Amino acid sequence: MLYLISAHKWSFCFKWEMSVLRRAKTWEISESEDSDHDRKPAPKPKESRQERTADSRDRETRSAEEDSTNLPPPPAGRPSGAASSPPRPDASGAPSPARRRRSKEEVEAERLKAKERKEERERRRAARAREKEERRQEQRRRREAADELRSLRPENCIKSLTVCVEPALLQHEGSDILLDTLAMLEWRCSVESRRVPGSITWTRDLPQQGGDAQACVEEEPLLLVLTPGDFVDVVITVKKMADSGGEETAMGTVLRPLWECLNQGANKAVTMLVTDFESDQRTEESGGGLPEQRLRTNLGMKSRDLEEVLVYLQLYKNISVVFLQSWQDVTDHVCAVTKALSKRPFKLLTERCELPFCVDGSWASGARVERDGSGLRDVWSRQIQQLNRVSPAVASAVTECFPSPRLLLQAYQNLGSEAEKKAMLAGLSVKTEGKERRIGPDISARMYRCLTAENPQLVLD
Structure with missing residues (x-):
């Protein structure tokens, strides 16, 4: 190691003496120039390219030797050749500062902050997803409510009604008037057996949320079409019931199925349509007049007996009796009941609120x-x-x-x-x-x- 340092010093001294001698030969200053030096600076002679190159090499050599002499001794475990190499600068040209090592508390604090930020992002994401789902559910509920309201309107509700005609009625002459009228109005009609023979009922299809099966509910009105002979049987049976204190004994073939249907808890509003299904000439033979008057005349019934039967049926059994002339009157009555049933759901919906007379809206003439x-x-x-x-x-x-x-x-x-x-x-x-x-x-x-x-x-x- 000492030998390397002395060799460097010897080469440095030799080069320095050579440069001095070379400059002495180049610069020859006379005594007259020294005297004029105080009054006027002497012009600097131009150096040749070879001299400038030699000077630059000398300066580089001196700076390298000074840097090598000022370096600290290398560590014990590192080779000697690595002691003379300067530190490598970073990308910016300056050596990077030493990185401070963080403590466990700082690391734990940063970890907790990162965890809190992540939880906050998760909460915000969950809140946005929940709000989006609530908006979707609200839109779905509004759409379902609008569809339900639209389906309950009379023009749409009548499409879900079916007029059920008992097959026994088709045996009478003129029953095709009812079927032709329902077909012309494009209303649904079905001919199927019922518990009460000679009856006309209605069924309504209920909308289903899921599944292919469609629920069907039977409406309250029930029309029982009777001939004059059947009505005489009804009058005789009701008179016996009224005289016996309401005991349902010895009932005829007409009232027995109706009574059985009512006793089973069926919520029905029964209406008896009494008409004569014979030829239209009966009106001229009977002398015209109202159906009830002609019926009383043909049957030979007393007005008091007929009134007692009508009052008993209305008060005790909630059964109304209507006297009609022909199948056309029966058809008109069936059409009127069908239209009333189509308007019923929408009226019930509007009367559902506690105060139906307080109508919401800008036209309700309220005071602000x-x-x-x-x-x-x-x-x-x-x-x-x-x-x-x-x-x-x-x-x-x-x-x-x-x-x-x-x-x-x-x-x-x-x-x-x-x-x-x-x-x-x-x-x-x-x-x-x-x-x-x-x-x-x-x-x-x-x-x-x-x-x-x-x-x-x-x-x-």
């Missing part, structure tokens, strides 16, 4: 109340107009005298007797179309009962 309280007087006036036979002029007269219900109640409390309270508003003046009149005791008493009564079933009029 602002945050500052403006509009409360209009609400008070509309509330008074809900009473029967109370016009806007009468309501305006009451609200001008008593702008709020509390003031009116306080006025009632200040009075002593009940009669004075009922007649308190009777003398108020009402102006309508240039005429002036009084409210009157009737409206005044109804206003008092409306505001002070505690019985919810009380009739105001």
